[in-house]
Amino acid sequence: MNRALVTLAAAAVLTAGLAGCATPTPYQPNIRGAAQAGGFSEFQLEPNRFRVTFSGNSLTSRQTVESYLLYRAAELTVGQGYDWFAAADRNTERSTQYYIDQDPFYRSSYYNSWGHWRPYWRYHGGGFGWRTWDPWGRDPFWSSRMDVREVNRYEANAEIVMGRGQKPAGDPSAFDARAVMSSLGPTIVRPAP
Numbered sequence: 001m002n003r004a005l006v007t008l009a010a011a012a013v014l015t016a017g018l019a020g021c022a023t024p025t026p027y028q029p030n031i032r033g034a035a036q037a038g039g040f041s042e043f044q045l046e047p048n049r050f051r052v053t054f055s056g057n058s059l060t061s062r063q064t065v066e067s068y069l070l071y072r073a074a075e076l077t078v079g080q081g082y083d084w085f086a087a088a089d090r091n092t093e094r095s096t097q098y099y100i101d102q103d104p105f106y107r108s109s110y111y112n113s114w115g116h117w118r119p120y121w122r123y124h125g126g127g128f129g130w131r132t133w134d135p136w137g138r139d140p141f142w143s144s145r146m147d148v149r150e151v152n153r154y155e156a157n158a159e160i161v162m163g164r165g166q167k168p169a170g171d172p173s174a175f176d177a178r179a180v181m182s183s184l185g186p187t188i189v190r191p192a193p
């Protein structure tokens with residue numbers, strides 16, 4: 001009976017640990033080896049110029065990544081003693097990966113994973129003539145046996161120039177740092193302690 005309880009407890013701990021990993025990237029510094037990958041980083045180019053980056057995981061939306069980038073730029077601006085910043089260069093990159101989950105009982109060879117022979121099908125496809133079963137092709141015969149998932153990750157970066165006093169009037173790339181922090185602050189999700 002004790003062995004069953006230990007197994008159940010281990011399964012519960014593992015499930016809780018995995019559930020904690022399945023969250024969008026919080027607003028945090030991007031540190032190698034951290035519990036959750038992604039976050040913000042910056043590099044000083046000149047006394048009032050920085051390159052700011054925010055990287056999200058596959059659960060973090062593009063809008064969140066771009067909002068966290070602006071918030072970090074505003075936070076950095078105020079922290080450096082400036083009042084406004086202008087985005088001299090701003091870009092958001094998307095990294096896409098495709099994952100194919102195949103029916104485990106069908107493989108791309110004539111033999112399944114246990115080394116046993118399995119049937120090979122050919123069929124007449126209407127106006128297409130004779131066709132063969134091909135698990136990696138775009139064959140409608142195979143489409144019900146595959147699940148293709150598209151996974152996107154976003155990374156936003158900006159080169160910002162900071163200034164003191166009132167932000168330049170009429171410059172759409174200039175932001176009042178304290179106004180950005182006030183506006184975006186309630187939407188920022190920080191890591192759990």
